[in-house]
Amino acid sequence: MSPPPSAMYSPPLPILPFSTSARTNKTLRSPPPIRFPPLLARRVGTRGFSFAVRLVRQPDLAWEDPVIDEEDDEEDNEEHNEEIATSPYANLVKEVESLLGQEKMAILARNETPDLTKISTPKWSLFHTLAMSGQIALMDELLGLGADIDAADKDGYTALHRAVIGKKEAVISHLLRKGANPHVRDRDGATPLHSAVQVGAMQTVKLLIKYKVDVNIADDEGWTPLHVAIQSRNRDIAKVLLVNSADKTRRNKDGKTPLDISLCYGKDFKSYDLAKLLKLVPANRGS
Secondary structure: OOOOHHHHOOOOOOOOOEEEOOOOOOEEEOOOOOOOOHHHEEEEEEOOEEEEEEOOOOOOOOOOOOOOOHHHHHHHHHHHHHHHHOOHHHHHHHHHHHHOOHHHHHHHHHOOOOOHHHHOOOOOOHHHHHHHOOOHHHHHHHHHOOOOOOOOOOOOOOHHHHHHHOOOHHHHHHHHHOOOOOOOOOOOOOOHHHHHHHOOOHHHHHHHHHOOOOOOOOOOOOOOHHHHHHHOOOHHHHHHHHHOOOOOOOOOOOOOOHHHHHHOOOOOHHHHHHHHHHHHOOOOOOO
16 A cells, blocks of 8 residues: 555755855855655655655556548648659659660660679679679669579689679678678689788688688699788788688698798798798697
8 A cells, every 4th residue: 555645755855055165165055955746756765865756657548549631641642752753863764765765765664673694794793893893782682683692703703702802891791691602712712711811801801710711721723821821921911810720831732831932032021020920820729
């Protein structure tokens, strides 16, 4: 049973009308105390302190179906149709249709959706072009129409390969989220990881490793991503590969290890620096 209103309310604590600032030694007027209506407040005690808590009673709310004015709804639709008819797109359509002859209009009429067989070639894949130009929304439209996300061009490159080479990080992340194969090989056996290492794309290298790619995979000539990292003299990427289990003892088809490739550059600082890295980082450290 709730206590009577008189038991729920007690007078607010007394507040001194004046206080003195220790810094300025001036008398300051304290703000007036906050007073709550009797039925909306009660005294609460906590470890010797007390303060007022407002108890606000919300009225019971009942759902009411919205009132729809059919005449207003029809007016809104008419206004919407008028906006479309006078939109920049509608004006552009009218202008272009007036410029095109019957033959070109017939082509346009036959292509309500993109016809990939007519706007792609083995060299110039539409999906690859959109990936390289960063047009993610159009890529998704093509995927919705049934485009193969792992389709390869005449060089064996998928859209993921192309995006990696072009350092399109947003596209790379999107393709991987959409299910692009990170292990795919081009016609020479190179993977997207090889390409990412070659172009020095550190963030892409780390991202592909998160997708569990094989850091020791070799192309048709026996080159692993670590071979490519040493060839490009990228110490930071080489270190990331080594920490993630790259095998520094692997030999390519010419019998060269990554250390051999480093030493073939001669006696400059970078050669010594990379040689030190390869000698000091344990093989298969992450395994």
